[in-house]
Amino acid sequence: GNSVTQMEGPVTLSEEAFLTINCTYTATGYPSLFWYVQYPGEGLQLLLKATKADDKGSNKGFEATYRKETTSFHLEKGSVQVSDSAVYFCALSDGQAGTALIFGKGTTLSVSS
Amino acid sequence: GAVVSQHPSRVICKSGTSVKIECRSLDFQATTMFWYRQFPKQSLMLMATSNEGSKATYEQGVEKDKFLINHASLTLSTLTVTSAHPEDSSFYICSARDRRAIYEQYFGPGTRLTVT
Numbered sequence: 001g002n003s004v005t006q007m008e009g010p011v012t013l014s015e016e017a018f019l020t021i022n023c024t025y026t027a028t029g030y031p032s033l034f035w036y037v038q039y040p041g042e043g044l045q046l047l048l049k050a051t052k053a054d055d056k057g058s059n060k061g062f063e064a065t066y067r068k069e070t071t072s073f074h075l076e077k078g079s080v081q082v083s084d085s086a087v088y089f090c091a092l093s094d095g096q097a098g099t100a101l102i103f104g105k106g107t108t109l110s111v112s113s
Numbered sequence: 114g115a116v117v118s119q120h121p122s123r124v125i126c127k128s129g130t131s132v133k134i135e136c137r138s139l140d141f142q143a144t145t146m147f148w149y150r151q152f153p154k155q156s157l158m159l160m161a162t163s164n165e166g167s168k169a170t171y172e173q174g175v176e177k178d179k180f181l182i183n184h185a186s187l188t189l190s191t192l193t194v195t196s197a198h199p200e201d202s203s204f205y206i207c208s209a210r211d212r213r214a215i216y217e218q219y220f221g222p223g224t225r226l227t228v229t
Binding site: 032034036041042043044045046049089093099100101103104105106108 | 119147154155156157159162206208217218219220221222223225
């Protein structure tokens, strides 16, 4: 079945450091891929998405490229800020109506000044 | 953009009572809504899929008589936790799928349930 694997956290960085959070997936067909962010005590917010191979999603300085050959969707940011501290979830959708997103386990990012 | 609301955001109830959580899509029609449960520092666990006008589909291990889901309209789904116990304390999150963009889900802000 479909699944998402994220790197284990927590990830601890200093402000302005480069961030990579790895995400790989297993899926049949052509899934859409997402990164969600969850700030403490809040629900999930869509950070970025890509719906087909080689698409690059980007938002708020974060980027991720849909790599079908490596079944990956790694999240990157060139210079993190303290305000980026949150939990990041990689997810996929098989695009079928009525099926839920499949989430990775989440990666906690902590950025210190 | 698509907005999903949940009410209440926090609720404290006594053991043995029932609690209803509402999930509304504010500016779109959601033929499908999903209910998730999240334990501290863990990922989201899908509890059930709710389609408007039909019975919810529950994931394995989720008690359908305990977690009653109703999806009476294209903009409202409710989750009722019946005879709540302390182990039901959790963060409950709903999401809704816009019928025009079936590959995306929009999430509510979550409801923190504490059972004492």
